[in-house]
Amino acid sequence: MVAPPDNDVIWARSLHHSYNGSPGLSGVSLGVRDGEVLAVTGRRGCGKTTLLNCLSGQLVPQQGEVWFNSVPVHTMGPRLREQLRRDRFGWIAAEPQLVPELSTWENAALPLLLRGVSHRAAKKAATEWLERLDIGPLARKRPHTLLQSQRQRISVARALTGSPSVIFADEPTATLHHTERTQLLRTLTTAARSHGITVVLATHDAEVAALADRVVGMLDGRRVTNVSLPAASDTEGRSACSLSV
Numbered sequence: 001m002v003a004p005p006d007n008d009v010i011w012a013r014s015l016h017h018s019y020n021g022s023p024g025l026s027g028v029s030l031g032v033r034d035g036e037v038l039a040v041t042g043r044r045g046c047g048k049t050t051l052l053n054c055l056s057g058q059l060v061p062q063q064g065e066v067w068f069n070s071v072p073v074h075t076m077g078p079r080l081r082e083q084l085r086r087d088r089f090g091w092i093a094a095e096p097q098l099v100p101e102l103s104t105w106e107n108a109a110l111p112l113l114l115r116g117v118s119h120r121a122a123k124k125a126a127t128e129w130l131e132r133l134d135i136g137p138l139a140r141k142r143p144h145t146l147l148q149s150q151r152q153r154i155s156v157a158r159a160l161t162g163s164p165s166v167i168f169a170d171e172p173t174a175t176l177h178h179t180e181r182t183q184l185l186r187t188l189t190t191a192a193r194s195h196g197i198t199v200v201l202a203t204h205d206a207e208v209a210a211l212a213d214r215v216v217g218m219l220d221g222r223r224v225t226n227v228s229l230p231a232a233s234d235t236e237g238r239s240a241c242s243l244s245v
């Protein structure tokens with residue numbers, strides 16, 4: 001095994017993964033720099049979710065290597081990978097994945113509660129993020145009483161509350177209206193940049209990808225393009241957030 005470059009928080013080499021013979025990834029190599037917002041784009045079925053699952057340790061690729069902070073993830077057992085995901089990564093899916101029995105703040109505090117952080121400290125951290133996402137007043141509500149856009153803000157708050165090294169966001173705004181989509185993404189990227197959190201964002205939406213620092217394009221399980229975005233986009237992503245992050 002060759003050690004990855006020092007400034008890559010995530011580094012993957014020659015990832016191959018297929019589902020019953022049908023290819024998901026066909027030799028993808030990728031480095032994600034510490035603190036960057038990286039968009040992975042491409043049409044539906046090109047392998048974005050499979051790539052994020054491999055990079056985050058949810059899926060072990062059939063071939064290839066994944067490293068996090070120079071530690072091999074592909075050789076870890078399930079328990080170590082689970083611990084890595086719980087302690088160092090955040091995940092935002094297209095559909096908010098919330099626990100229906102828990103209130104808004106309990107859902108947002110879950111990463112800290114699972115790590116054994118005190119109830120009080122977890123609630124304080126979660127509440128701060130909920131307020132920054134403009135849903136502080138909903139802290140005691142249960143998910144089923146809220147709008148989809150409010151539930152997705154809880155998912156974003158939960159990802160940030162855990163102070164992760166990396167947030168993986170898989171089409172996080174796919175179910176939202178245009179205005180809400182842009183605002184939520186800007187809030188996420190601004191918060192990540194100000195807290196030094198790396199973001200790997202899968203999207204088929206060019207407008208969403210434009211908020212990233214760099215865009216990697218995929219086609220049929222392969223990486224086909226790599227574009228660093230100009231400073232203007234970066235500036236927009238940093239400054240246009242209306243929330244106090």
Ligand SMILES: Nc1ncnc2c1ncn2[C@@H]1O[C@H](COP(=O)(O)OP(=O)(O)OP(=O)(O)O)[C@@H](O)[C@H]1O
Binds near residue numbers: 042046051
């Ligand atoms: N669990 C699975 N079982 C079988 N085939 C799968 C599975 N997951 C993904 N695939 C297939 O692997 C390929 C890549 O899928 P993947 O979900 O990674 O792409 P994607 O770019 O994220 O697509 P989408 O935007 O629709 O989520 C597709 O052809 C898909 O049908």
